Amino acid sequence: MHELLTVDEMSRADRWAIAQGTPGLTLMENAGRAVAEAVTARFKRASVAVLCGPGNNGGDGFVAARHLSEAGWSVTLYLLGEREKLTGDAAEMARRWNGAIHPMTGDAVRGAGLIIDAIFGAGLSRPVEGVPAELIQAAARAGTPVVAVDMPSGLHGDTGEVLGAAFKAVLTVTFFRAKPGHYLLGGRRHCGELLLRDIGIGEEALGELLPHTYENCPSLWLGGFPRPEFGDHKYTRGHGVVVSGGMSTTGAARLGARAALRAGAGLVTLASPSSALMVNASQLTAVMVRAVNTPDELTAFLEDKRRNAVLIGPGAGIGGPTREKVLAILLSGAAVVLDADALTSFEEVPRDLFVAIEGYFAGPAVLTPHEGEFKRLFKDIEGSKLERARAAARRAGAIVVLKGPDTVIAAPDGRAAINTNASPELATAGSGDVLAGIITGLLAQSMAPFEAACAAVWLHGEAGRAFGPGLIAEDLPEMLPVVLRDLF
Numbered sequence: 001m002h003e004l005l006t007v008d009e010m011s012r013a014d015r016w017a018i019a020q021g022t023p024g025l026t027l028m029e030n031a032g033r034a035v036a037e038a039v040t041a042r043f044k045r046a047s048v049a050v051l052c053g054p055g056n057n058g059g060d061g062f063v064a065a066r067h068l069s070e071a072g073w074s075v076t077l078y079l080l081g082e083r084e085k086l087t088g089d090a091a092e093m094a095r096r097w098n099g100a101i102h103p104m105t106g107d108a109v110r111g112a113g114l115i116i117d118a119i120f121g122a123g124l125s126r127p128v129e130g131v132p133a134e135l136i137q138a139a140a141r142a143g144t145p146v147v148a149v150d151m152p153s154g155l156h157g158d159t160g161e162v163l164g165a166a167f168k169a170v171l172t173v174t175f176f177r178a179k180p181g182h183y184l185l186g187g188r189r190h191c192g193e194l195l196l197r198d199i200g201i202g203e204e205a206l207g208e209l210l211p212h213t214y215e216n217c218p219s220l221w222l223g224g225f226p227r228p229e230f231g232d233h234k235y236t237r238g239h240g241v242v243v244s245g246g247m248s249t250t251g252a253a254r255l256g257a258r259a260a261l262r263a264g265a266g267l268v269t270l271a272s273p274s275s276a277l278m279v280n281a282s283q284l285t286a287v288m289v290r291a292v293n294t295p296d297e298l299t300a301f302l303e304d305k306r307r308n309a310v311l312i313g314p315g316a317g318i319g320g321p322t323r324e325k326v327l328a329i330l331l332s333g334a335a336v337v338l339d340a341d342a343l344t345s346f347e348e349v350p351r352d353l354f355v356a357i358e359g360y361f362a363g364p365a366v367l368t369p370h371e372g373e374f375k376r377l378f379k380d381i382e383g384s385k386l387e388r389a390r391a392a393a394r395r396a397g398a399i400v401v402l403k404g405p406d407t408v409i410a411a412p413d414g415r416a417a418i419n420t421n422a423s424p425e426l427a428t429a430g431s432g433d434v435l436a437g438i439i440t441g442l443l444a445q446s447m448a449p450f451e452a453a454c455a456a457v458w459l460h461g462e463a464g465r466a467f468g469p470g471l472i473a474e475d476l477p478e479m480l481p482v483v484l485r486d487l488f
């Protein structure tokens, strides 16, 4: 159930189901009934305003109104536009509604105890204005709970963008599969609880659509998740390397190193400038430290091919030396995670990085920018977060983890996952360093890079949730054992 469908893919799924013999009217009946059932299961009986739009989303509204009315609820139905203009299944569902159809005016929600928003769904095609926009404002002012059919009206299903204005729902009932817009930031803010309901579209539809966007769930990557086996020794579990910054900026690398070890790498070594060796050594136990100063020394250090995954960026410093170290790592053939300063160091010369990755780099690369770092590296890439991460992954020839409350993980082949389990407590200094470390630890164990990045983002989110309030970055690696135990 972790596939996400674009608006276009969803309408193809509808058409596919209809072509396979399930009438559109049945799909609509199932959709509207699912909404009514969700409402009666969750809310105390109240006077409901059902707001119906001119398309099939409105058709679902007519069905929900009928079922609620039959269940004894007091329902008042408002239609945007003229009844005569309704077509197809929506027109038929309007005929099956026995109650009055009121014209939708600005006071349609006054006095309502509950609002069912069936104005626009997948067919939203322009910014919401006029009466629907007034009703969105009125509902917010009055604090009336809103249940959205498929999508809160005003929210774009593909991007999570609010076009004009959008209802803030407490509950959104959507059908067959969720859409990216439900999970990207705007959607998360407007959908409330998201309920997924089967309306009679067969799973085989997915075989026709081949969707490549996912919600980041364990089912996406658990099959490839590394677990130690009888007979393993530390070297078979991989050797992660984390490049440390200078004396005053070593903490970030240590956080990453600790996380890589907790994620299961057999060994982790901090490659530290000599000047910071003492600081690092005095703070580390299971993580090892070696003096590595120049790009050449790093190249020599990585000649030992057991050192198979390298993280650089946290506390690395911005500029030429970091750039050269990145290029040295890429040349070594180890899997590489580029974070923070390693990304910013290429702000003026992003092509140098992409050419190196595309050109001579053989291993997998994962880039973990937050929005600021992303803009520095991919200045001209625009669009929704999903589109931007995808375009960047294609351009860089690397997995891109575009971080935030709605982290998107994208691969050059077009696959992308939206993460949904992160808690706001993760917004704390050093939390990104830990994430980069978890990815490194999984890559060291030879997990495939897209799956490793998805798994790491999910584990990071779970760790944040499991710890809860008061979280600081140091706590995150220490939560991994609990999270992993639950996962297995």
Ligand SMILES: NC(=O)C1=CN([C@@H]2O[C@H](COP(=O)(O)OP(=O)(O)OC[C@H]3O[C@@H](n4cnc5c(N)ncnc54)[C@H](O)[C@@H]3O)[C@@H](O)[C@H]2O)[C@@H](O)CC1
Binding pocket: 011, 014, 015, 024, 027, 028, 029, 031, 053, 054, 055, 056, 057, 058, 059, 060, 119, 120, 121, 122, 123, 124, 125, 126, 127, 128, 129, 149, 150, 151, 175, 199
């Ligand atoms: N067979 C199907 O296609 C099914 C569709 N279903 C429902 O149908 C919905 C999609 O239906 P439609 O494709 O008819 O689209 P919608 O009903 O979401 O909206 C399209 C209508 O709204 C108008 N419109 C769009 N944006 C507007 C704006 N900003 N201001 C004013 N008018 C605007 C369009 O001109 C069009 O008349 C889904 O969200 C779902 O709720 C379900 O009934 C299940 C079956």
Ligand SMILES: Nc1ncnc2c1ncn2[C@@H]1O[C@H](COP(=O)(O)OP(=O)(O)O)[C@@H](O)[C@H]1O
Binding pocket: 340, 370, 403, 404, 405, 406, 407, 422, 423, 424, 425, 426, 427, 428, 429, 430, 431, 432, 433, 434, 435, 460
């Ligand atoms: N509001 C939020 N909700 C959930 N996760 C968040 C939020 N803000 C940030 N995060 C996550 O916290 C981490 C912060 O990383 P980053 O910005 O690199 O910080 P730092 O450099 O301090 O480690 C990322 O994984 C990001 O996805």
Ligand SMILES: [K+]
Binding pocket: 057, 117, 118, 119, 120, 121, 148, 149, 150, 151, 152, 153
């Ligand atoms: K809606």
